[in-house]
Amino acid sequence: MSRIFLFALTAALNPTLLTATTVMLLLPSPKRLMLGYLAGAYTTGILVGLAIVQWLNSSGAVSETKHTVAPGIDLALGAIALIAAYVVWSGALARRRERRKLERADRPKEPPRWQQALSGGSPRTTFLIGLLLSFPGASYLAALTEIHRQDLGAAGEVLVVVAVNVVMLVLLEAPLIAFAVAPEWTPLAIDRFKGWMARNGAEAIAIGLSVVGAALILRGVLALVA
Numbered sequence: 395m396s397r398i399f400l401f402a403l404t405a406a407l408n409p410t411l412l413t414a415t416t417v418m419l420l421l422p423s424p425k426r427l428m429l430g431y432l433a434g435a436y437t438t439g440i441l442v443g444l445a446i447v448q449w450l451n452s453s454g455a456v457s458e459t460k461h462t463v464a465p466g467i468d469l470a471l472g473a474i475a476l477i478a479a480y481v482v483w484s485g486a487l488a489r490r491r492e493r494r495k496l497e498r499a500d501r502p503k504e505p506p507r508w509q510q511a512l513s514g515g516s517p518r519t520t521f522l523i524g525l526l527l528s529f530p531g532a533s534y535l536a537a538l539t540e541i542h543r544q545d546l547g548a549a550g551e552v553l554v555v556v557a558v559n560v561v562m563l564v565l566l567e568a569p570l571i572a573f574a575v576a577p578e579w580t581p582l583a584i585d586r587f588k589g590w591m592a593r594n595g596a597e598a599i600a601i602g603l604s605v606v607g608a609a610l611i612l613r614g615v616l617a618l619v620a
Contacts, residue, residue: 398541402562407609411565434520434521436524438529534562537558
């Protein structure tokens with residue numbers, strides 16, 4: 395059982411989820427946006443997870459995800475994360491933004507479409523985004539394989555799949571818990587976070603991508619040699 399939640403913890407290191415959470419925290423009404431995204435992510439994660447476990451049970455298949463597919467995906471995602479870190483750190487994106495500002499100086503500035511959708515303040519929009527961006531990754535597939543191997547029974551499988559999704563989405567759940575426990579302190583902390591990101595955002599993103607990329611590559615290499 396410990397292996398299942400170890401995979402869930404590694405699945406929580408999801409660059410897409412981290413990016414989405416950071417973006418929503420920087421936008422108006424972050425609580426409502428994150429609740430919508432969380433509901434969508436739960437829906438996809440739990441339903442697809444249960445479907446995969448049932449398929450494994452009915453087919454009698456023994457997944458080799460951990461030994462074949464998962465390492466390759468980890469290595470690819472790790473390499474992408476490190477490349478993105480280099481691009482951010484080198485200032486390429488910042489210079490590109492500056493060029494665009496100069497080119498568009500005579501036109502009204504409009505945020506990107508995805509940001510317009512998120513900042514619209516509609517939980518239904520973020521619910522749909524959560525649905526689309528929460529399909530199983532390598533670590534979640536490995537966790538589902540372990541659930542299948544445990545032979546927990548129908549009720550046990552449902553409970554464990556739900557628990558795994560709760561662990562995987564901790565990056566979204568933690569800010570929402572903060573809103574519930576400390577409703578006055580949390581908005582002030584978010585304002586401070588926005589100011590800090592404005593000053594140090596590029597460096598923080600580059601470091602975070604580097605750590606995630608290195609961790610993914612290390613995990614992929616260890617899985618290959620295991």
